[in-house]
Amino acid sequence: MRRRWHWFERDLAARAGLVALASIALLALAGPLASPWRVDELDWARIGVAPGLEAAHWFGTDRLGRDLFVRTLAGVRVSLAIGLLATLVSLLIGVAWGAIAGYAGGRLEGAMMRVVDVFYSLPYVFFVILLTVTLGRSPATLFISIGAVGWLTMARVVCAQTESLRHKEFIEAAVAAGLPVRRILVRHVLPNLAGPVLVYATLTVPGVILIESFLSFLGLGVQEPAASLGNLMAQGTAEMESAPWMLLAPCAFLVAIVLALGFVGDGLRDHLDPRER
Amino acid sequence: MSAEAPLLAVLGVGVSFPGARPPVRALADVELRLLAGRSLGLVGESGAGKSQLALAIPGLSAPGAVVEGSIRFCGEELINASPARLRALRGRHIGFIAQDPQAALAPHLKVGTQLTETLRSHHALDARAARAAALQMLERVQVPAPAARLGQYPHELSGGLRQRVSIAIALIASPSLLIADEPTTALDVTVEAGIRALFLKLRQELKLALVLVSHDLAVVGGLCDEILVLYAGRVVESGPAAAVLKDPRHHYTAALAAASATLEAPLGLPLATIAGSQPAPGVELAGCAFAPRCPAAAARCHAERPPLASVAAGGARVACHFPRASA
Structure with missing residues (x-):
């Protein structure tokens, strides 16, 4: 275990990224407790004020007098949760689908991967609109619609990786020992997929956060009065000239999260890719 | 020969890859019988089809291979047997030891896990009983400090130990037939001697039938009762190991024996070699495949393929128009 983390101590960018992520998560959870305001509370006395110490509106207020510090951190919570959950959904479906297709090979693999191709070719936003209309607007719909598309790339990555693993001698030895297929998949194939899968997952999280922002921006994602980084930015752009802080606060957090995840992902990829070691 | 039903009977087996370019016939018309508890050595140079035969028996031929003929194990036909039935066998x-047992151990699983998972896939045992059996099997294959090994990963073991562990995995569900594909090729000489001694001991203790693939006549001579010499996918000579090695009737077997390094060989002389090479894969010769390299080849050898025919009492058979005279 010591050796496993040694690279992390040397990789400054990855370490900084992880520290930044932890701080942001902690701030998002604990920060609102320090503020006297609630997410949907209106301060009639101070509408659209700039960031400052007055009345604890540290990030200022929006056009309705809601506190942006609390709303931004609530948005971070929502975005991080969607990012992690949707990644988890795509991870589960993608790994199972790809591993089964790659291990089976032949016609089954062809059929399963053609399904992936068909989904891939569907216009994404159209697909999400359809889902939102049929399932109704809710965070759960958002998870499902993002996860339902996110697994496609994961399935392709895992399928290719499994195919090359299948011809490794220890997999052939497991077949020669008469182990059941499920056991070979779960105990012999899956652990060896961990590297690429983990790395791709860390790259998926920021992607999902960006998609959420984009969908909320279009009005398909998280809805008022709940906050997400996406709908905060959507409101912010409307007031960009008169109240730039409304755009800057959520943007800064989004950039910080995406950059930090990128650094962690790069570090993991460098460490786990055999060609880089 | 006794009339006892053989444990393994291979008849007219061919393995071909019609999808390859050019289409390749890796094995043709192979015939062998192996009685329970006996051992058979498959000999030949690289590409002769030894491994293809070893893989075809438990149905492990590569995808795209077409296997024809009949392979009967305990009287049960294995060709076209269902995947579920083959997996159960x-x-x-049928235990199998792959060409490079070093690579055949899963790198991320403990030795104990790999032993018990194989055992528990075939026998209903609880974890504790399986662990005890694993320990016993490691002792049997003479792994020192077996209890500690169960908790170790393959990379923590030496090459010889890893080999012993893969033998233990192949044997833990107590198969009656063990197929070993060049089990000592990846090891150095002293370790190889230890593994050979182990094979002898295991065969006696477990009444195990063994199919041993090797390009080394000395290894086969020391371990096997019968020998089957393959050349370019066909059997060129078969018979009792002692007779075939002492008095090879096929010119190829004789050349192979002459090319073996032995301690008795005179010093200073280069090792004998066989000039030329096997026909390229996909090339089908009308006559004897060895004729282009054979010192005794005549016109007939190039035109007509010699059948495998009995040449002596005791079951020795040879596929040659002009077999060497008996010594």
Whole structure:
């Protein structure tokens, strides 16, 4: 275990990224407790004020007098949760689908991967609109619609990786020992997929956060009065000239999260890719 | 020969890859019988089809291979047997040791896990009983400090130990037939001697039938009762190991024996070699495949393929128009 983390101590960018992520998560959870305001509370006395110490509106207020510090951190919570959950959904479906297709090979693999191709070719936003209309607007719909598309790339990555693993001698030895297929998949194939899968997952999280922002921006994602980084930015752009802080606060957090995840992902990829070691 | 039903009977087996370019016939018309508890050595140079035969028996031929003929194990036809039936036979009744046992151990699983998972896939045992059996099997294959090994990963073991562990995995479900594909090639000489001694001991203790693939006549001579010499996918000579090695009737077997390094060989002389090479894969010769390299080849050898025919009492058979005279 010591050796496993040694690279992390040397990789400054990855370490900084992880520290930044932890701080942001902690701030998002604990920060609102320090503020006297609630997410949907209106301060009639101070509408659209700039960031400052007055009345604890540290990030200022929006056009309705809601506190942006609390709303931004609530948005971070929502975005991080969607990012992690949707990644988890795509991870589960993608790994199972790809591993089964790659291990089976032949016609089954062809059929399963053609399904992936068909989904891939569907216009994404159209697909999400359809889902939102049929399932109704809710965070759960958002998870499902993002996860339902996110697994496609994961399935392709895992399928290719499994195919090359299948011809490794220890997999052939497991077949020669008469182990059941499920056991070979779960105990012999899956652990060896961990590297690429983990790395791709860390790259998926920021992607999902960006998609959420984009969908909320279009009005398909998280809805008022709940906050997400996406709908905060959507409101912010409307007031960009008169109240730039409304755009800057959520943007800064989004950039910080995406950059930090990128650094962690790069570090993991460098460490786990055999060609880089 | 006794009339006892053979444990393994291979008849007219061919393995071909019609999808390859050019289409390749890796094995043709192979015939062998192996009685329970006996051992058979498959000999030949690289590309002769030894491994293809070893893989075809438990149905492990590569995808795209077409296997024809008949392979009967305990009277049961294995060609076109269902995948589920083959899986149940593999490990349980037919143990298999791959060409490079070093790579055949899963790198991320403990030795104990790999032993018990094989055992428990075939026998209903609880974890504790399986662990005890694993310990016993490691002792049997003479792994020192077996209890500690169960908790170790393959990379923590030496090459010889890893080999012993893969033998233990192949044998843990107590199969009656063990197929070993060049089990000592990846090891150095002293370790190889230890593994050979182990094979002898295991065969006696477990009444195990063994199919041993090797390009080394000395290894086969020391371990096997019968020998089967393959050249370019066909059997060129078969018979009792002692007779074939002492008095090879096929010119190829004789050349192979002459090319073996032995301690008795005179010093200073280069090792004998066989000039030329096997026909390229996909090339089908009308006559004897060895004729282009054979010192005794005549016009007939190039035109007509010699059948495998009995040449002596005791079951020795040779596929040659002009077999060497008996010594």
